Amino acid sequence: MKANKKKTKKETKKMSNKKPEKLIDKKGIRLDGRKLDELRPVKMEVGVLPNADGSAYLEQGKNKVLVGVYGPKEAHPRHIAQQDRAVIQCRYHMAPFSVDERKSPAPSRRDIELSKVVREALEPAVFLEYYPKTSIQVYIEILQADGGTRCAGITTAALALADAGIPMRDLVVACAAGKADGKLIVDLMDTEDKVGDADVPVAFMPNLNAITLLQMDGNLSVDEFNNAVNMAVDGCKQIYALQKEALKSKYVTVEEAEEE
Amino acid sequence: MPVFYEKKQLVTPGDLLAEGDYVSGDSTYKENGKIYANRLGLVDYNGRRVHVVALKSFYIPVPGDTVIGKVVETTPGGWVIDIKAPHFARLRASDVVERSFKPETTDLPSIFDVGDLIIAKVVAYDRTRDPQLTVREPGLGKIMRGQLFVVTPTKIPRVIGRQGSMVGMIKRETGCQLTIGQNGLILISGRSTEDERLAVLALRKIEAESHTSGLTDRVTEMIKKERKAVESK
């Protein structure tokens, strides 16, 4: 699993007010030592919050994401309930200390938009029609941010939903691709996102070959864009394997302990 | 016609379990002739039927189930009960008091008040209404004492054991009464707090190792060891 093994060779340059001149060096190595198509190290853990019905924690590079899921439960307030399905109430939120300059805890417009698109990325996976008039609450907290937090949030939220025993068609996994210094790269960190030429976050259900989140900002030719989507989907598939392991591993540890 | 896993293998949502003329059972779904898991759990094949025993799930009321619930609201017509299901359940006042009771003169909270725990039976549940409960049968009603233990509902059969073997063993070894709600709530009522503690330890072990075999013997062993350890102090 190459995503997990590599250690960072160089520290990411601190931003201060200067932008790094080059995001990728002559040998095709990025600021944190990764190759163009290499993901940051990822680790995940399921069932970390005792109160939540389902929960998960993820680290990807410097990203630290915690998700708690409650439900399905009675929809409150009443008027948000749908007669024929459950509703997902999703909140994407960044902790004030998660970024370089302290961020106000009040939801920003970006938080509002991301809460919406993340919810829409998860909805296709959940069997909402099984639980009419209920709500499933998904709370995503970004404890530390370094680019690609909406993708990390989706990947973690899918684990938390599965941990809650909510029936799903497939796990949803997300990864971004983009362009920096004229080259297509995968899993952008914050510097690469801010200074680079494009960012394409993608959420994917591998089973159904379904893309449930797709956004882009920057400037790409149509071919570059389609290639970027391909790279992101490949990244998704790698992370998907890790998601499955994270779900199973709690279980496996019990079995090992039992054999002692 | 292919199946893709062995019995008792661990599967995750989205795993392809079987293809062809199979029937989709618990925690699975069928699409385009393929059967997939929709929860994390152990897959099992029973003839044409494929199902997954979910490691974790929440309770869906089934008429006939005994459940333990908490009163969360009193209304003029009865009570609203939280039975840890996606919907709250309802207990009609007419189930407890005489049919021609007057809401103004009958003090419903004096019978069951917010915060009370009750043992009830599910009488009805369909997509058009909330689950309906009754406390009319013997053994049902308000819980006066005891300790509550919560497990995920899919593990309740393990707590009961084959023909009640597990719950019977716990009763023998700890002297505690266990009232088991299908919704995952278990009431422990023992002669002393020490007895109840042993029962809690037993239930924790069952919860953690519910997927393994030989569990009944190991739990019995553990209770005996614990008792000895305490007695020798």
Add this chain to the structure above:
Amino acid sequence: MTDSVVVRVKKKRIAELLESEKRVDERGLTDYREIQIESGVIERAEGSARVHLGKTDVVVGVKIGTGTPFPDVPDKGVLTVNAELVPLASPDFEPGPPGEKAVELARVVDRGIRESKAIDLEKLCVESGKLVFVVFIDVYVLNHDGNLIDASAMAALAALINTKMFKYEVKDGKIVKKPGYTPLPIINYPIAVTFAKIGNKLILDTGLDEEQVMDARLTMTMTKDGNICAIQKGGGSGYFTQEEIVEATKIAQKKTKELRKLVVKS
């Protein structure tokens, strides 16, 4: 009747028609409704435009103010986009601060303009690090009959093209107006096209009915050189396959060119 609860037979009819590649109003799958663009409709604004897309009606006003630049881009003017789904526009819009739909609409329109660098923001710098012009783009939806994103994006672009700034000189660090006007420096012309997926068909420019039954939508914004500068998948709990996305890029390349001609001409 409330729009948010969809009449079931309507849903069936739309899906059935699409099976034979037909739509309720007899348009082709990638045909837009009648588009009318009027510029300069609000004289008090520095720039404005009103777009009728079928019965969808959107007004965009551009106001120019002054302010301090962002610290990491001291030489650039500031662009900000806001959208209001005004209650009179639909029985389902309620008064109050922008909800997620309005926020998403504003941010998608913003992305198209910002990422395509449509406005030459460097020309809006008065004094580096201290004083710049701020371009306020306010999207005002007056009637919602589907496809608010494309209508709003077109209106925003038309309004920007229509925008005139007063001439000025800087005296003692202050801006002093001079007689005459210059147009806002516009160097690109982003156009958004929004696809809806119903069943396995992709259609453009959804009417309200189609929007209420769609499985998912995908907006692609392209620059005048045929590059993509913004994409947003939203709406509905459905998904797209990679093949559908590739197909959409092909259709978008053609369609954005056509629509751009209409906007630039107006």
